[in-house]
Amino acid sequence: MALRVEPEDAGARLDQFIAAKLGGQLSRSRVQSLIERGHASVDDVSVAEPKRRVRSGESVRLAVPMPEAPEPAAEDIPLTVLFEDAELIVVDKPAGLVVHPAPGNWTGTLVNALLHHCGDSLSGINGVRRPGIVHRLDKDTSGVMVVAKTDLAHRSLAEQFAAHGRDGRMERAYLAVVWGTLPRPVGVIDAPLGRSNSDRTKRSVVPEGRPDARHAVTRYEVVERLGEQASLVACTLETGRTHQIRVHLSHIGHPLVGDDVYGAHFRSKARKLGLVGEAVERFGRQALHAFRLGFEHPATGETMLFESELPDDMRELCEALRRSSAE
Incomplete structure (x- = not known):
């Protein structure tokens, strides 16, 4: 040019x-x-x-060279696409799908699937023909994700996620099934997060003065009491720390159903619940779903909003908990 x-x-x-x-x-x-x-x-x-x-x-x-070939291989993995244009793609990620290739998961990831699905429509992120991952969901968390296809979209979306909605451009909300009945219908969990002293792969609430302490705020609202055993809760994030919702809810005594990392002490509780306990055992993941994502389109400035209904496994879990309260 x-x-x-x-x-x-x-x-x-x-x-x-x-x-x-x-x-x-x-x-x-x-x-x-x-x-x-x-x-x-x-x-x-x-x-x-x-x-x-x-x-x-x-x-x-x-002279802008053609983007280099991506290192991950393109794989024909089914995707639920909610929206796609030249700048970005929005998908409804299923539980069990790893987002990015890493040791132990070099194939079968969302990135592999996007390389196949998007093909030549990826203009390249920093010169490499690959999808731009600007946020992640844990492997066992389902829900809405946006991925950049161009440098422009990658920069804009990264800035919006970094602001965590403080500039009014982004909205992120999750649905979680948690153990017990929360004491208030709405609340704010404001507690800094850092690495766990007992397991470096985990996060925990830590004192504010600790060097690795990171400001973390989660707002929650009880959507439905699922009997005396559990609750369906909507959570919004003011910050985006690793495992934030899972750690914060466990910290206040209401870990996610099925979370063996931050709610393992509730495993015995599930086994005492008869048919409900069997339903929890079959569920097999933490009950967390990213049901809403809103952002400003990087190229047009349009406000985009996407929602995803509870996946079948979470819906069936809620139904089992409701039945137990009626019996």
Whole structure:
């Protein structure tokens, strides 16, 4: 692509000039990398210095190479697509699907599925033809996820998730089935999270002064009391810490049904509940579903809102708990 330096552009850094002229199609860091790798020229002379100042009347060219092939392999894995356009894709992730390849899960992930589904419509994130993962759901958490297909969408969505709705652009809400009856119909759990002292793979509520303490706030509202044994709760996040909802609800004495990491001490409770206990054992995961996701479209500025109904396994779990209270 060729760009002409107008009088008002004179004196700008080469990387700033190109990034501005492209209107956000490429990030400044991506432009810098391309210049340093020899993909830019001024008046047909190669330039590898991003800080070089441009002069009025110069012709600047930037050659953007085709995105490199992705390392994960594309796999034909069924997806429930709620929305898709040139910038992004919104999917309803099933429980049991890992989001990103990692040791022990190099295949069969959401990324593998998206590489197959999206194909050449992925314009590339930082020069690599791959989907842009801007947030994650645990393997056993189901629900709505948005994934970027372009650099522009990746940057915008990452900024929105980093703000956690404080700027009004994003909304995230979850449904959880928790043990017991919460003392209040609505509440706020404001407790910092850090690594567990007993298991470095887990998170726990920690003192504010601890070096790894991270501010964490979860708001909850009881949607339905499922008898005396459990409750259906809606949760919204003001922060986005790892395992935040699971740790916070366990901290106040109401861990998620089926959560063997943060609610293992309730396993014996389930076994005493007869048919309900059998239903919990069959459920086999933490009862958490990301049912609502709202955000601002990166390209159009339109407010997007997507919702997903409770998956069959959570709905059947709720029905079993309701029946137990009526018997």
